[in-house]
Amino acid sequence: MHASRNMGQKYKLWIIFLHLLIITCSSGSRGRELVGSGTENKILEAISDENHPTLHTEHEHEHVHSHMDPSVMVFFTFKDLKVGKTMEVYFPKRDPATSPKLWPREEADSLPFSLNQLPNLLKVFSYSPSSPQAKAMEDTLRECESKPIKGEEKFCATSLESMLDFTQTILGFTHDLQVFTTSHQTKSSVTFQNYTLENIVEIPASKMVACHTMPYPYTVFYCHSQESENKIYRVGLGGENGDRVEAMVVCHMDTSQWGHSHVSFQVLKVEPGTTSVCHFFPADNLILVQKLQQHSLATM
Numbered sequence: 001m002h003a004s005r006n007m008g009q010k011y012k013l014w015i016i017f018l019h020l021l022i023i024t025c026s027s028g029s030r031g032r033e034l035v036g037s038g039t040e041n042k043i044l045e046a047i048s049d050e051n052h053p054t055l056h057t058e059h060e061h062e063h064v065h066s067h068m069d070p071s072v073m074v075f076f077t078f079k080d081l082k083v084g085k086t087m088e089v090y091f092p093k094r095d096p097a098t099s100p101k102l103w104p105r106e107e108a109d110s111l112p113f114s115l116n117q118l119p120n121l122l123k124v125f126s127y128s129p130s131s132p133q134a135k136a137m138e139d140t141l142r143e144c145e146s147k148p149i150k151g152e153e154k155f156c157a158t159s160l161e162s163m164l165d166f167t168q169t170i171l172g173f174t175h176d177l178q179v180f181t182t183s184h185q186t187k188s189s190v191t192f193q194n195y196t197l198e199n200i201v202e203i204p205a206s207k208m209v210a211c212h213t214m215p216y217p218y219t220v221f222y223c224h225s226q227e228s229e230n231k232i233y234r235v236g237l238g239g240e241n242g243d244r245v246e247a248m249v250v251c252h253m254d255t256s257q258w259g260h261s262h263v264s265f266q267v268l269k270v271e272p273g274t275t276s277v278c279h280f281f282p283a284d285n286l287i288l289v290q291k292l293q294q295h296s297l298a299t300m
């Protein structure tokens with residue numbers, strides 16, 4: 001398709017530009033607290049090197065002892081957020097070479113992003129309507145068009161620029177933005193294992209925007225912000241195999257507005273509103289908060 005070839009050309013230029021940016025701004029900040037000006041560059045740095053979701057919808061991972069898909073093993077309750085606690089956690093690892101790429105806003109905005117345009121979009125990307133990729137696109141568009149729950153604002157961003165615009169409407173000025181991501185400190189192919197919580201630091205924030213990458217031919221962030229109380233933590237994890245992860249955790253203290261079918265309730269075997277729900281963030285998801293003037297990190 002000519003349109004996509006053209007896009008490919010432009011995309012190549014864009015990716016060279018991105019690499020320049022990344023080289024310019026990556027001065028070994030493995031801690032993943034990306035503060036200050038040049039927010040876009042820092043977000044790019046955070047999400048560039050690892051773990052973009054692919055359009056693979058099949059579950060490649062082995063089912064260990066649980067009959068549940070391990071990829072949902074990211075939820076736990078607040079009372080388990082304790083140093084020394086061991087739990088099974090799934091962290092997706094994906095091949096950057098085959099993962100969806102971030103598109104510049106002009107490219108993303110040149111395509112419709114709506115469910116009723118799906119047949120046309122499938123043609124643009126040359127996916128047959130019966131393919132798993134078509135199913136993934138449909139699911140993502142449907143999720144993006146679903147109504148937010150009470151007290152929630154949500155937005156699917158198809159570019160970094162539109163993600164920052166949305167974040168600004170929620171948090172106010174973005175020059176004091178802090179961006180947090182989960183960071184893998186060791187290289188390994190293990191995605192599902194027992195981890196022990198080694199240290200827990202609360203990130204103080206009055207409001208947050210969380211952005212989750214969605215399966216789509218290019219990078220789409222599902223960003224949302226909830227009025228109800230959330231707590232943000234950076235948790236040092238030690239894996240059974242020696243892996244080390246600096247993982248971001250968000251705890252939702254009030255789940256009363258969540259739908260009964262929310263997967264976390266199935267995993268934790270609890271009813272909405274009866275317990276807090278915490279979850280680990282995969283490496284390509286972002287937590288954006290306003291930087292607080294007074295840095296008082298409380299260690300638990």
Ligand SMILES: *[C@@H]1O[C@H](CO)[C@@H](O)[C@H](O)[C@H]1NC(C)=O
Binds near residue numbers: 064065088192194
């Ligand atoms: C985690 O540890 C428990 C208890 O030792 C074990 O039963 C379980 O299989 C382990 N999980 C994984 C994914 O290795």
